[in-house]
Amino acid sequence: MLTVSLMPALAGLVAALVLGLDGGALQRVLATPGVGLSIGTSLWTGIAATVLSLLIAHFAVAAAFTGRWRTRLTALSLPLLTIPHLAIGIGLALVIAPSGLLMRLLSPGATGLERPPDWLLVQDPLGLSMIGGLVLKESCFLILILSVALAQVPATRLLQQARTLGYGPLQAWLSVVAPALQRQIRVPLAAVLVFGISNVEMAIPLGPDLPPTFSVLLWRWFTDPDAMIHAQAYTGSLLLLLINVLALVGFFTAGGAFRFFWRRESERGQRRRCEAPQRIGIGVGLTVGWVIGTLAIVALFLRAAAGAWPFPSVLPALQHGETLRDVLQSILPVARSVAGSTLLLATGTAFVTTLLILPAAEKAAHDTRLRGNIGALLFLPLLVPQMTFLFGVQVLLTRMGLDGTYAGVLWSHAIFALPYVWGIVASARSAIDPRYDAVSRTLGASTLKTYLQVSVPLLARTLLLAIALAFAVSVALYLPTLFVGAGRIATAATEAAAASGSGSSRLAAVHAMLLAAAPLAAFALAYGIAATLFRSRTGVPR
Amino acid sequence: MTALILDNVDLRIGSESLFDPVSIVVPPGVVAVVSGPSGAGKSSLLAFISGTLPVALTSSGRLVYGDEELTELPAEVRGIGILFQDPMLFPHFNVRGNLLFGMRAGGSRRERRRRADAELDAVGLGGFGDRDPFTLSGGQKARVAILRVLLAEPRALLLDEPFTTLDNANRCKVREFVFSEIARRGLPAILVTHDSGDAAAATGPVIRLAPAEGSPR
Numbered sequence: 001m002l003t004v005s006l007m008p009a010l011a012g013l014v015a016a017l018v019l020g021l022d023g024g025a026l027q028r029v030l031a032t033p034g035v036g037l038s039i040g041t042s043l044w045t046g047i048a049a050t051v052l053s054l055l056i057a058h059f060a061v062a063a064a065f066t067g068r069w070r071t072r073l074t075a076l077s078l079p080l081l082t083i084p085h086l087a088i089g090i091g092l093a094l095v096i097a098p099s100g101l102l103m104r105l106l107s108p109g110a111t112g113l114e115r116p117p118d119w120l121l122v123q124d125p126l127g128l129s130m131i132g133g134l135v136l137k138e139s140c141f142l143i144l145i146l147s148v149a150l151a152q153v154p155a156t157r158l159l160q161q162a163r164t165l166g167y168g169p170l171q172a173w174l175s176v177v178a179p180a181l182q183r184q185i186r187v188p189l190a191a192v193l194v195f196g197i198s199n200v201e202m203a204i205p206l207g208p209d210l211p212p213t214f215s216v217l218l219w220r221w222f223t224d225p226d227a228m229i230h231a232q233a234y235t236g237s238l239l240l241l242l243i244n245v246l247a248l249v250g251f252f253t254a255g256g257a258f259r260f261f262w263r264r265e266s267e268r269g270q271r272r273r274c275e276a277p278q279r280i281g282i283g284v285g286l287t288v289g290w291v292i293g294t295l296a297i298v299a300l301f302l303r304a305a306a307g308a309w310p311f312p313s314v315l316p317a318l319q320h321g322e323t324l325r326d327v328l329q330s331i332l333p334v335a336r337s338v339a340g341s342t343l344l345l346a347t348g349t350a351f352v353t354t355l356l357i358l359p360a361a362e363k364a365a366h367d368t369r370l371r372g373n374i375g376a377l378l379f380l381p382l383l384v385p386q387m388t389f390l391f392g393v394q395v396l397l398t399r400m401g402l403d404g405t406y407a408g409v410l411w412s413h414a415i416f417a418l419p420y421v422w423g424i425v426a427s428a429r430s431a432i433d434p435r436y437d438a439v440s441r442t443l444g445a446s447t448l449k450t451y452l453q454v455s456v457p458l459l460a461r462t463l464l465l466a467i468a469l470a471f472a473v474s475v476a477l478y479l480p481t482l483f484v485g486a487g488r489i490a491t492a493a494t495e496a497a498a499a500s501g502s503g504s505s506r507l508a509a510v511h512a513m514l515l516a517a518a519p520l521a522a523f524a525l526a527y528g529i530a531a532t533l534f535r536s537r538t539g540v541p542r
Numbered sequence: 543m544t545a546l547i548l549d550n551v552d553l554r555i556g557s558e559s560l561f562d563p564v565s566i567v568v569p570p571g572v573v574a575v576v577s578g579p580s581g582a583g584k585s586s587l588l589a590f591i592s593g594t595l596p597v598a599l600t601s602s603g604r605l606v607y608g609d610e611e612l613t614e615l616p617a618e619v620r621g622i623g624i625l626f627q628d629p630m631l632f633p634h635f636n637v638r639g640n641l642l643f644g645m646r647a648g649g650s651r652r653e654r655r656r657r658a659d660a661e662l663d664a665v666g667l668g669g670f671g672d673r674d675p676f677t678l679s680g681g682q683k684a685r686v687a688i689l690r691v692l693l694a695e696p697r698a699l700l701l702d703e704p705f706t707t708l709d710n711a712n713r714c715k716v717r718e719f720v721f722s723e724i725a726r727r728g729l730p731a732i733l734v735t736h737d738s739g740d741a742a743a744a745t746g747p748v749i750r751l752a753p754a755e756g757s758p759r
Contacts, residue, residue, distance in 0.1 A: 154630075157626065157628070157630055158630065158632065160589075160592070160594040160617070160624070161624070161626065161630045161632075162632075162643075163593070163594060163616075163617040163618050164592050164593075164594070164617055164618075164620075164622060164623055164624045164691075164696075165623070165643070165644050165690070165691065165694045166618050166619075166621070166646075166694055167618055168616070168618050169616075169618075172618070175643070176632050176634075176643075179634040180633060180634060183634075259634075263634065263635060263639060264651075266635075266639075266642075266643050267635075267639050267642035267643060267651075267654070268642075268647060268651075268654075269642060269643065269644070269645045269646055269647040269648070269654070270647040271618070271647060273618065273619060
């Protein structure tokens, strides 16, 4: 399993180094007009989005877990968490654009506008819309990671201790529980930062243009037929790696300084007794963010269905003589063209990763250190910009004759799904009391029978979620599909990005809708089946 | 100098009482003892008094400090300190930071640090301010936890078996220190314990939690 994950990643890095270390190409990269601004925009959007997402996630978890929104918080963040970046980006553009859903909701009543204003709200040069899109996704991801990390921290007792010392729940949580949680989430947080700086999924629909972010620049070079420019992409991807390493060092150094000042603030012993304003502020902020995120999803479906959609009507109207069936028929051919490949890859990824993970999870069931080490190793590829090692992976697969094949793309998808599947399956496996195993075998059942009839059923609910998760990860992957598929394999993600990049918003919306619907359906199915399994067995782990 | 009063306190899971209703008056400077078999609800009773009762439990009865009604107040304004069996030192602070977090606000940074160091000195932990709490022995951790709760200047103190994890030599010394501080400050205190030595050292009334009638326990 580790070979599957690390070998191509390592080989990819080595190949990128070999191909990319080219003085001439480096000079051409640095001489590209606006490249400095490009790099600056990437750093600014990535770092700002990560900092904001982290703060929002901590506030959200603090408010929810000291109040009555414990379970609702994760449930509410699930749609935004599972829908791919690209779809959220395309949807958000449809919400905040001058002719977007927000402006339509306010017009002409509140704004008096009869036609969309001429404002640069999407793809603004400061990258604010892109930061907004990233924050929608990453804060949900970090909320999930923080809630999972809670299992490692004696949160309830720490909270009680701080409260009996005279601190209000929110202040107590942020002073003593949040720092302990923060220690647990450093690795996923690093992945969030790297993704923020080097993604193209948010940058294509929302990021600034002229110059674009550095990774979008690389993406364009890569798809350029000119060999000289192609070489620039390799060298540029190494530069991107360097930028990320520097950003990580800077980010975590600044984090250390922040922790120091936060501790010093706590040591003043200042008790805040009335926390209602803070609580209301957090509640309002989260609600606004969540509503915008949900609108983005709704906007996708509306735009996909709408032929004509004149401003300022909120809902697209059927044109004269048009029926809903006509609408469906205009979407179906587009959907059908990519549904097969998308679903095939996603199902394959779910299958392969789960089969790879199960034996390893068995081995590491009662070995915390081994479990941690495998998790960390599987996570490594997520700490490298996708661009950097994918260039190399592509070269490697070309040598093996696997470029442009489903097998190759599936392999690359597995690399990205494995760490998440491992995260939930391995910990669920280790949480099963080892004595069930012992009891079964002392009753005379073989190891295999014990595994199939005791361990697997107890894991069934987790496995269903893991399968849905791997499915969702695969659906979302854009760059791996593009590079390893050598442009020959079209999925909802590649088509959505292409359509969004070329500015055809309805086509982009149709593909993005598929992109959003597939993971949602997978999770709905997984939860549905999980809910019916062992319905009358209270003791089976959920 | 005021008493802590429990008036007909009853804790329930669903409709089932954990124990027969408890009423007791703990005068200032006195350590009352709560005993009973495990699962009798001793820790839940302390959680009720400190204001950190889990939502799964419902309660009736009153908690009064002097003539101030505390029953409905949130934990942070009750001014009731608690020492758990596990010292619960915050792992991201050093030893001094733990004390400063507990200490009431006020004073310059330097004054506060000096005061924390003086307190450490007084319990034989001079020079331990910069240490990682993780590296302390059980007895040392217990002393830091005690200083921390006292620096918050509580009006009453709850002791949830805080001495059970200590070895015998430490146990007597730490217990003596806590009890003398309780007496000196005139705090009403309630000690939950299994240990007859701890119970004997306490001066106040003893409550034995009896499983409620009709309870399966």
